[in-house]
Amino acid sequence: MGIPFCRAVTLARAAGQEGSALVGHLLLYPSGISPERWPLPAPACAHSADAAPHTPVLLLHGLFDNRAVFSRMRRSLASHGWEHVHALNYNPITVDLREAADLLGRHVRHTREVYGGERVAVVGHSLGGLIARYYVQRLGGDEHVHTVVTLATPHEGTLSAHLLHPLPISRQLLPGSGVFRELGAPAPGCTTRFVAFRGEHDPLILPQRSAALRHPDLWAENVLVLGSGHVTLPVHRTVITQVREVLTGPQLGVLDGPIRLTA
Numbered sequence: 001m002g003i004p005f006c007r008a009v010t011l012a013r014a015a016g017q018e019g020s021a022l023v024g025h026l027l028l029y030p031s032g033i034s035p036e037r038w039p040l041p042a043p044a045c046a047h048s049a050d051a052a053p054h055t056p057v058l059l060l061h062g063l064f065d066n067r068a069v070f071s072r073m074r075r076s077l078a079s080h081g082w083e084h085v086h087a088l089n090y091n092p093i094t095v096d097l098r099e100a101a102d103l104l105g106r107h108v109r110h111t112r113e114v115y116g117g118e119r120v121a122v123v124g125h126s127l128g129g130l131i132a133r134y135y136v137q138r139l140g141g142d143e144h145v146h147t148v149v150t151l152a153t154p155h156e157g158t159l160s161a162h163l164l165h166p167l168p169i170s171r172q173l174l175p176g177s178g179v180f181r182e183l184g185a186p187a188p189g190c191t192t193r194f195v196a197f198r199g200e201h202d203p204l205i206l207p208q209r210s211a212a213l214r215h216p217d218l219w220a221e222n223v224l225v226l227g228s229g230h231v232t233l234p235v236h237r238t239v240i241t242q243v244r245e246v247l248t249g250p251q252l253g254v255l256d257g258p259i260r261l262t263a
Helices: 002-032 067-079 097-114 127-138 159-164 178-183 237-248
Strands: 057-060 085-088 120-125 145-151 193-199 219-225 259-261
Touching (some): 057 097, 067 085, 067 120, 067 237, 097 120, 097 127, 120 237, 127 145, 127 178, 145 237, 193 237, 219 237
Parallel strands (some): 057 085, 057 120, 193 219, 219 259
């Protein structure tokens, strides 16, 4: 009786954290509906003078979401010296995953133009992480992106996508779809570092092992977050701290995965 009771308590605690994170995000959601204003490219002579201590970071939300999901993470990055952080919006109802990845690529190239040609980092929540991975693996994005951090991303698909089957992008999230066949293809020479955070009790990624990134050609580390779900990860304090450490510099061994983090 002891083990089932403890598991029930753990699941209840995780559900409570997930519910709290969801309520908080719903309150912030209206603030992220409008797209963020982007700076114009700076003159070449201004690049060295405006150099920031950290490379630029782009944040990409998940399905049916917007840039407001990263409000806490943005504040944390800003308070620790990241000057060039931008959150993107896209409409998953009108574009498919490949089109969204192409759109991300345009933002990445614009970011490099604005900030002096530095390679950028991308943090993606849920579907956003998969879009970033597709861009890097299939559209040549590894030339422009040094690090991709994914939060609760279905790297091998999710059976819960059956619930949204009428949407083209949801069909692409099913295990074995054309998108996942492409992502499973060889990716020799890819220089981008991947770090995939996944929640221990994620109700949206089924089976839950699909949230781990496994590919023989990718430099990938997986981090299991104990007691966490799906919506919780972008606002999880320990996860945000770990994301900052990852973004400080892509060095092998910074995370010796999988690492289990407590809430």
